[in-house]
Amino acid sequence: MTSLPARTLFPRMPRGRRDQRRYTPRPRQKGLVRRAALQAFVKLDPRTVVANPVMFVVWCGTVVCLLATVRPDLFGDGAEASGRLFNALVSLTLLATLLFANFAEALAEGRGKAQADALRRTQARTQARLLDPAGGERLVDSSTLHKGDVVMVSAGDTIPADGEVIEGVASVDESAITGESAPVLKEAGSDVASSVTGGTRILSDQLTIRISADPGKGFIDRMIALVEGAERTKTPNEIALTVLLAVLTQVFLIAVATLPPMAAYLEEPTPVVTLVALLVALIPTTIGGLLSAIGIAGMDRVAQFNVIATSGRAVEACGDINTLVLDKTGTITLGNRLAEEFLAVGGHREAELAEVALAASCFDQTPEGKSIVRLAEQRGAVLPFAVERATGLDFSARTRMSGSDDPAGIEFRKGAVDAIKGFVRSRGGTVPDDLDGAYEQVSRLGGTPLAACRGNDILGVIYLKDIIKPGIRERFDQLRRMGIRTVMLTGDNPITAGVIAREAGVDDFIAEATPEDKIAVIDREQKLGKLVAMTGDGSNDAPALAQANVGVAMNSGTQAAKEAANMVDLDSDPTKLIDIVTIGKQLLITRGALTTFSLANDVAKYFAILPALFAGVGLGPLNLMGLASPQSAILSAMVFNALIIPALVPLALKGVEFRPLSADQLLRRNLLLYGLGGVISPFVGIKAIDLAIGALGLL
């Protein structure tokens, strides 16, 4: 294992948060709060409020209290005119509750909107050179391009819309969407490098592109719609929670509405304003006010990781994932395997093998090939021929080998051990007895064995070492504690795969895997009732991405993969799947924690308001907090109820801190924090506010 510092190879947040990147269009943070504050008033419109049953009750209560402020005798409930100040104060507190809730939502939306605006700036209209099918070329506005149109772009142009490269090779600057400044090579026919995104800039050469998205349906459009929350629909869990909150609101509505006749039997007046205060204190306003903000902020957090989710549903599903299906290369190991050792066989010397390996790799431009050249040169090998006069042979999936032919026609080859065996036999050679031993030796070390031959003579095995990403083992340990199983897929032989799997700490592996195996694994897990997440980039991954409950496509991948997936990672970093799972869990925990907190608050509020409301019946001893006066008690409870919303806004937007613990440990911890905390904090808060009201002489 290399001694590179873990941070550089495997940072906690891949490439950092979006807003900290140098090349990302930066969202305007200035004025965010001011705009949210303004929006909070706009959202007072009853047509908006009615969507949220809890807050709608508060809204109605505010109106009632305002009326009672103007005409204290309006409801004929025996509340004398001297109650006007009190009524006004309660009305103001209720109004503040509404505004705070609106503000939380507006702030969450505003952050998304700011990001959307920044993205939109990259989408400036451009002229596109449309190629007519009949031949010829004309300039059109980029917004009029449709799916199937073919356009030509050359150095300096902005690519007008999403599409597939059908001709040409060019380097493209994709920093607008990925935040990475290094240009990306795009070429036709390549599986992964042929898709281009509208809004990115072509830096050199020219490309012919077939447009793959209709106007307004492109990648950036989707991204904008998403972060802006325009297409936000409530997620299943959010809907279920809304139902429960609505029912609880109705329950408390009945509980409060039935009080006046009973109190009247005891000849105890129940002023409407006090009843409204009791109702608002009891209904779960804290979670009701913050629920949508939590959801929007969750999507925003995903976007900040530079991942585009097609729906909130997908983000929520992440929290439920049971199994992660991961490709070995790039996720568990660093993409590049490096040559480590030459193992000569059949009585050959190591120097001989090094020379043949060098000869077979001199045309190989892959990192593996370069590392073989480097190792061979270190061992003092020199090319036995002049490069200019030799011909190179590229690797292909069919032959599973590469190499070169020297001017004399001698064939130097390196490749999968089976493939080389076959090659040698076809040339009339024999396979040395100790080849299998060397093959196994390398496999047992977790390396990839490549055989090298000259003509029909096998010289030995090149040991390509796989480097497991530093820190990945700890992350798999965390995942296991969270109850998530990891399955590694690799094209390696079973021995190598087993060694890597053990070293990296994955739970299961599939060796010599084909793309079809991915679907088979997902299918098998789903049949057991598990939810599966996976990453992929190639077109042949598309069916598996669609089959998985959460499919994350790499942005560098093909259009087909991106369309099949429900998330796209703009950084093309497969490890990020683990972060996305964390975000999904965090979203659910935040929702649960604030719900628990909100309900636990009711205990203290009862003890503040009921003794105040029914002091005449002898409920005075229930005034556990020793609040100064009935009016001050009610007002204190209301003020606490209002202030707790802005106090929790940072938590709602940032999300509750997530720790990779078992369910039991998480429950214990969060119950203590938000359950017990929810019972105790209002006792302290209400008492403090009561003292403050007394000190200010407000009532």
Add this chain to the structure above:
Amino acid sequence: MLPWFLAALTLTVAVLTAFPLGRHLWQVFDDRPQPAWDPWLLPLETALLRWIGDRGQPAANAWAYLQPLLVANACFGGLAYVLLAFQPAWLNPLGWPGLRWDLALHTTLSFLTNTDQQHLVPEQSLGSFVQLGVIQFLMFVSAASGLAVGFAVIRGLCGLPLGNFHRQLVRSLTRVLIPGSLLLALLLLFCGVPMTLADPLRITTLEGGSQLLIRGPVALFEAIKQLGENGGGFYGANSAHPFENPNGLTNLVSTWAMVAIPAASIDAFGRFLGNRRQSTLLLLLVTALIAVGAAVAMAAEQGGNPALAAWLSGPNLEGKELRFGAGLTAFWAVLSTGSMTGAVNGAMDSMLPLSNLVALFNLFLQVLFGGQGIGIAYLLVFMVLAVFLTGLMVGRTPEFLGRKVEKAEVVWSSLILLIHPVFVLLPAALTMAGATDLAGISNPGPHGISQVVYEYASATANNGSGMEGLGDGSLWWNLSASLSLVGGRYLPIAALVLLADGYARKPALPPGPGTLATDTTLFTGVLAVVLLILGALTFFPVLALGPIADALVLAG
């Protein structure tokens, strides 16, 4: 000390008998072979089902389960109403007149819903044959209906098909309620409870007055009354009457009988689930909660009335049978309101406010052992809600018993949360609003509020006990309580069956370290808090105005 010891003994016995009885219930409702029973009962059960025209196939969906339930209940109810309203002479040798239509309706619905709230004095309104053929018949079938539904819900939540209502109804009767009641009746007989169709005795009292002693088939009636959690007495005085509950032994056995089947149902749930740890924790939780309630009430009653402390020391003996004493009467009251029996062996109205508070609290919760079959079902609903509320905090869509809790589950569970406010608080408030001309409340002040709320809580929870002290034979009381009876019975049953049916159809998820485990002491604690918060927090205002204010006033 003795009452405390006997109370603890009774609860311990109830927990211990829950295991063998639970095994029996599981065998009955999971169609397991029962070699000692099958040769006798299988042919009978099959014949009965064939007679109804049901081949005993499991219901295909929730509606297919509910339909025969509603039809059967409508038939039982219709028949009973006619017989009560007309009381034909061949059923009624003493010649009591037929009941007024609203009283007949209330009485029918009350016994049909396993509530047994009585707005009449039974021995002075109903003939022995009516008691035996109509009232006792309803006691058996209403308890059997409850058991059937309870086990259909358990089956659904454990991922099994709900089963067939008729089959479950018949098996509840043949294998649980009838043999159990016969055994219990025999024991009561030996202790001196009458079982006769003889005419009343006219006797001369010590003072030389003449008294009519009404006898009847009391022993069997009493057995199903307790075991089936019915609670409606043969006599108006219920279990305070010496013919129903002659001595200390019958008193303890009757107390045990009230909670025997609901406690066993909890254990049976664990056997269906294949997780006895889960059911044992639930059983202990419920026992612990009711023990706390019993301790509060017993301490209050034995401590005496604080308002009279200046003149009287000793227990609060007003409205108590000296045969049982203040402590065991309070214990009975707590178990009777916790299980949905509603039988009384003393006057609830004369109990101290703290005892009333515990009783009301039991009625609101409806799970401290709870009704026949319905108790465990409600407990499971509270578990669903507890899982949904706190399960999010482990970072997954909440899962319960290996299935996800989603919108449908939340809708059906929270519908059950709405039942009590709608059918208890709304009619109580309506009554109070017209207090002077409608309620006929005998007590002013907070105690009056307790009485009215208690009446509707008892009806809605299908408990049937009354604080009394209300002129409750009137048209308003009969009709409004009837509404609460029906609303409190059939709406929850429908919601429960829909919940269970939907649950059984969901894909099962394998549990893992990331799933919230419900069979831990931690979650059991969470469940206790959720029970208290969701079950009682709603009613805190009304409890504060009623028993709590009452207690504070008494304490001065």
